[in-house]
Amino acid sequence: MTEQISLKELMNYEKTFDCVQCGYCLPACPTYETMASEKHSPRGRIQLMKLAAEEKITLDDMEDSINKCLGCMACTTVCPTNVQYGSLLEGAKHAIESSKSKSGVQKKTEKLLFDTLIPSTKGMNALGNATWLYQATGLQKMAQKLKLTSIAPLHLGQFERVLPPMPTPKERKARVSFMQAQQEEKMKVAFFTGCIMDSLFFTINEQSMELLTRAGATVVVPESQTCCGALHAHAGRHEQAIVRAKQNIEMLENEEVVYIVNNAGGCGAQMVQYDKLFEEGSDWHRRALQFVEKVRDITQVLVELDGLDYTTSLQQTVTYQPSCHMSNVQRVVDEPKALMKQIPGLRLQEMQDPHFCCGSAGIYNIVQYDESMKILDRKMSDVKETESSAIVTTNPGCLLQMKLGAEREGTGQRGIHLVELLMEADPQPKKAKQESL
Numbered sequence: 471m472t473e474q475i476s477l478k479e480l481m482n483y484e485k486t487f488d489c490v491q492c493g494y495c496l497p498a499c500p501t502y503e504t505m506a507s508e509k510h511s512p513r514g515r516i517q518l519m520k521l522a523a524e525e526k527i528t529l530d531d532m533e534d535s536i537n538k539c540l541g542c543m544a545c546t547t548v549c550p551t552n553v554q555y556g557s558l559l560e561g562a563k564h565a566i567e568s569s570k571s572k573s574g575v576q577k578k579t580e581k582l583l584f585d586t587l588i589p590s591t592k593g594m595n596a597l598g599n600a601t602w603l604y605q606a607t608g609l610q611k612m613a614q615k616l617k618l619t620s621i622a623p624l625h626l627g628q629f630e631r632v633l634p635p636m637p638t639p640k641e642r643k644a645r646v647s648f649m650q651a652q653q654e655e656k657m658k659v660a661f662f663t664g665c666i667m668d669s670l671f672f673t674i675n676e677q678s679m680e681l682l683t684r685a686g687a688t689v690v691v692p693e694s695q696t697c698c699g700a701l702h703a704h705a706g707r708h709e710q711a712i713v714r715a716k717q718n719i720e721m722l723e724n725e726e727v728v729y730i731v732n733n734a735g736g737c738g739a740q741m742v743q744y745d746k747l748f749e750e751g752s753d754w755h756r757r758a759l760q761f762v763e764k765v766r767d768i769t770q771v772l773v774e775l776d777g778l779d780y781t782t783s784l785q786q787t788v789t790y791q792p793s794c795h796m797s798n799v800q801r802v803v804d805e806p807k808a809l810m811k812q813i814p815g816l817r818l819q820e821m822q823d824p825h826f827c828c829g830s831a832g833i834y835n836i837v838q839y840d841e842s843m844k845i846l847d848r849k850m851s852d853v854k855e856t857e858s859s860a861i862v863t864t865n866p867g868c869l870l871q872m873k874l875g876a877e878r879e880g881t882g883q884r885g886i887h888l889v890e891l892l893m894e895a896d897p898q899p900k901k902a903k904q905e906s907l
């Protein structure tokens with residue numbers, strides 16, 4: 471355990487008293503619904519955190535409950551006393567992580583993953599290129615035919631089946647770091663590429679920048695950016711999350727831009743909370759607040775720019791799976807639907823309970839596979855009630871999860887990022903259209 475601060479401080483103990491145990495959050499919590507147990511509810515988890523901070527139970531006693539929390543923050547949207555559940559959860563994870571004694575191999579593996587691979591653009595590009603090689607050489611087909619994917623650890627074979635086709639290394643290398651607005655420039659923005667997004671969904675990142683420039687933004691892609699730190703924070707690796715935040719804050723200070731734009735609900739949610747990583751009143755806290763003010767989801771910027779005309783009619787019905795982190799943390803709710811309504815011919819049919827988490831939740835679907843699939847089944851029963859041919863979402867994890875859900879259920883629906891859907895409707899700069907009339 472850390473020597474500098476007590477367990478109570480580490481776990482934000484004082485904040486546990488904000489919970490008055492009213493239970494309003496219970497119906498909003500997906501794990502309370504699927505696991506039907508108080509210890510897997512927000513109220514139960516907070517009670518366990520309090521007892522652990524008071525050392526009346528051990529950290530091990532609360533670990534299962536904490537690990538099975540999705541971090542979806544649905545509970546925070548209904549809590550009447552505004553309990554800071556996100557801070558409590560991060561504190562609990564940090565305390566559990568700090569208390570673990572690990573083998574040398576485990577430490578080296580985690581260091582490689584969290585310090586070397588995830589934060590490195592080169593490392594994530596290499597992962598994307600390796601996936602391309604796997605797909606392009608026929609290895610993927612062979613592995614699927616011989617059912618080798620079914621013996622992959624952590625159920626990774628399930629997700630391998632729903633990965634999108636990767637761009638070639640040459641296409642990846644052709645990325646430019648500056649794109650001029652394709653109509654009169656309304657603003658200059660920095661684009662945040664993300665680690666998973668850029669590695670596995672590189673094409674969606676390219677499409678995102680294309681959309682922004684068509685809509686009237688000049689886009690820069692700062693080379694010094696790094697992973698947002700969400701994966702580190704969710705794993706209880708608080709110090710490493712701070713390192714990533716500092717690097718991104720410094721990156722933005724070197725750019726004269728109006729916004730830093732991302733297209734991944736999870737990354738955006740981490741970045742809008744950078745100020746919470748630093749002590750109030752400190753210089754880093756002040757700098758983090760300046761950063762946070764500029765973080766925007768791409769849907770917010772496209773709505774603000776209002777610079778596109780969609781020229782192709784999409785005669786189809788879609789349903790929309792909102793990213794929990796985007797709606798519950800960033801509180802971006804209306805903009806994605808407003809953009810879909812601009813597409814001619816498109817019909818948006820909402821699910822009965824769209825804000826129920828899909829079960830992806832960072833790497834929850836990998837490390838808590840069975841629980842995640844129960845949540846996904848509940849989500850898919852809602853999806854199947856719609857007459858949609860596609861499930862639209864705005865986060866890489868949700869995207870893979872919805873593709874997997876459609877595949878497991880055999881619904882034939884596409885899982886698609888909103889940016890891809892917008893591009894299918896061939897958006898053109900409004901000004902260009904006016905000139906051609």
Ligand code: SF4
Nearest residue numbers: 489490492493495549
């Ligand atoms: S709604 Fe808020 S105060 Fe009530 S039990 Fe849940 S977390 Fe506690």
Ligand code: SF4
Nearest residue numbers: 499539540542543545
């Ligand atoms: S973050 Fe989500 S899963 Fe965790 S307690 Fe809150 S509502 Fe339940």
